Amino acid sequence: MNKVYVIGHKHPDTDSICSAIGYAELLNHGEDDRYVAARCGEINPETRFALERFRVEAPLFIESVEPNVSDLPFTYPISAGVDRPTIEVVALMDEHGVRNMPIVDDEGRLLGLVSEHGLARAYVTRTRIQQLSITPIKLETLAKILDAEILVPGMDLLEGRVYIAIDALHVSLTRLTSSDVAIVGDNEPAQLALISAGIAALIIADASPVGERVINAARAQNVAVLATALDAFGVGKMINLSLPSSMVMATDVPRIGMSDPLEYVKDVVTNSKYRTACVVDGDNRLLGMVSRNTFVDDVQKSVILVDHNEFSQAVDGIETADVREIIDHHRLGAITTLRPIRFLNDPVGSTSTIVTRKFIESGIEPAPATAGLLLAGILSDTLALKMSTTTPEDERAVEYLAGIAGVDAAEFGIELVRHGIDLESVPLRELLMRDTKHYELFGRKVVIAQVTVPSFAFSEERADEIRELVTDLRQETGADFFVALFTNVFENGSDLFAAADEVNLAKCEMNTQPLRLPGVMSRKKDFLPHFGNMLRNL
């Protein structure tokens, strides 16, 4: 079963992170680990505080849900060690029906690729070399390739020229040195002479009988003796095919990672002269190989969206994903899907509230840590139940979750919100741009920024700076109205700053700033309707 990612919006807030963790846990009951809580942005300080408080890891970071290499149902998990002779590599290629074979070192790191193309080149070049020879090869390996029996083991590693002893004996003897290998047939005098001349190995072809004297002489001289049923030409041919793969492999094979998008990988494979790419991890360890027939058409990542329902707020690549379900408490945005999906939108204080309801409805109790995080999600979105968007269901959920998590909701709420409004370390401009909403109201372009503050002293002390900044931001955003609300959680109200045409500002009674708006906590519920009315009458 492929994974389903439960993911919140970009610039994730606590509700977005915690509802994803909660909902993934609920869905995993009965379906082990199929659902993965994910995020597509950095964890903010408030959320980090909550995660650390309940000792829960942050959800998996996903940059994009575009299908990538990890979504391929299959990559070729094959490779050969760098010491393998090419003839064995070719046998492996045949067995797996592939035209390329990745070559790895002892640690599984990718070194190169043996391709049909590379093999052809290597052997065409090699036939021009006059002398048959062997590159370092283990005696055992050579025996395996020749299907030979080792009658006398000599040196472990052989390297030298290979000589078929068909000349008159005295000619053969002058040509051979102590590192060379001689191939002979049923000719005991020649066998004995070669051994006593001091060569590295003797290959006795044609299933010829090997006498006691030959064996004893070879032992005494430390010359390896192999006996095979192949004829001399067969032995030569097999030795020629037993080059180590390092000698024929190409090292310019394209390397890709598990998280590379399939669109990109398709290009890489198509443009590669090997029509393939090797999948490696950060340590260059081979994970698999993709070729043109690895690609299948309908590879998609499956996602469940929480705490948003608009493409514009969703993780990158959302238009390529299979959206399975949406749970949210925001206004409806323009999302479209190919097939009917489960869509739960309820105007309660937070998505964590809805996830809590789903736990209760299904008779499953969240783990204490998860209950703590869902509690954090609700308290964060409702500013400790102070926002006017708070509903009785949010209050009931807080009580239920606090009981399971074993925390005092009121105390925890204040602590959480304080962490959420750590304002001192952030430049004012960034504070204002952090949470802005764009609206088109009665033909006017309106941008409303909201900053949550622990007390009105914050906006009062910086009034001049803020007035200048909203004027700048109005120009930069090209808005008719740029409004900044500094909302005081603990005193139930907001300070308003706004930039617009003088006349319009006056008509909206906004020329004295900051303008204290008692009871205005929610931008959309408390401020927008009232402000919209004013704009209608301009």
Ligand SMILES: [Mn+2]
């Ligand atoms: Mn939310």
